[in-house]
Amino acid sequence: MIKRRAFIGLLMGSVLGLAALAVHGAEGEAAPAFVPLAAKYEESRGSGHGSGRVSRWYFVRGVRQVELGRAAYVELWERDDGGEVSWQRIFHDERKLIAYTPGELRTQRRAPAWEVLNTIIDERLLISLRRVGSASFNGRQATRYRGQVGEERIEVIWLEKEKLPVEVSRRDRHHAYRLRLLELRALPGRDWPRADLARAADYEYIDGADLGDREYDPFVRKVLAVDEAYGAGGHAH
Secondary structure (H helix, E strand, C coil): CCCCCCCECCECCCCCECHHHCCCCCCCCCCCCCCCEEEEEEEEEECCCCCCEEEEEEEEECCCEEEEECCCCEEEEEECCCCCEEEEEEECCCCEEEEECHHHHHHCCCCCCHHHHHHCECHHHHHHCEEEEEEEECCEEEEEEEEEECCEEEEEEEECCCCEEEEEEEECCCCEEEEEEEEEECCCCCCCCCCCCCHHHHCEEEEHHHHHHHCCCHHHHHHHHHHHHHCHHHCCC
């Protein structure tokens, strides 16, 4: 059974984040093809009593890359011909780019499963849940799943063809979480936050392995605060 809290692969920060909690496939295993698309999500976290923290983020899936955008910054995950995944975090307001090589991601235990990056949650979670009915999102067919993993009650509405969640909710005695799909389209909106590497060509380049040596830097402190707020690198909060 998938461990508790491992069901969300990424939810930004990484975001994205939570993908590092996913179970990895075998090295060299061919990754499935995913249809390129763009989606806007709303995410809420709280105690389950009263209003919690609500944020929105943007998901853009390409052939060999996935972008996850918030107002603060944009993440760009890319997969090369050999199946290696790299990660760049682009802060346009600060004109800085943080890059992590595949080796650095493995060393820091932040290397995600490519499949989960493309589907936001680990699709294998659905095996642990009961199929309880059908649903739809803007005319697209979806399936409703419900069950319990550990101490958490979980419900997922899943787009079968697009392989994306319409909604994910989980709750235990102390925490409540909800992810809701607001918009799904073939191409991202013009006003959506994007990685835009051409724009970032002259930004300050920072190696992700060097962040620990720059904790005095106000920008690095901001990055760490963003990580804490959104669960970067696969650590759920």
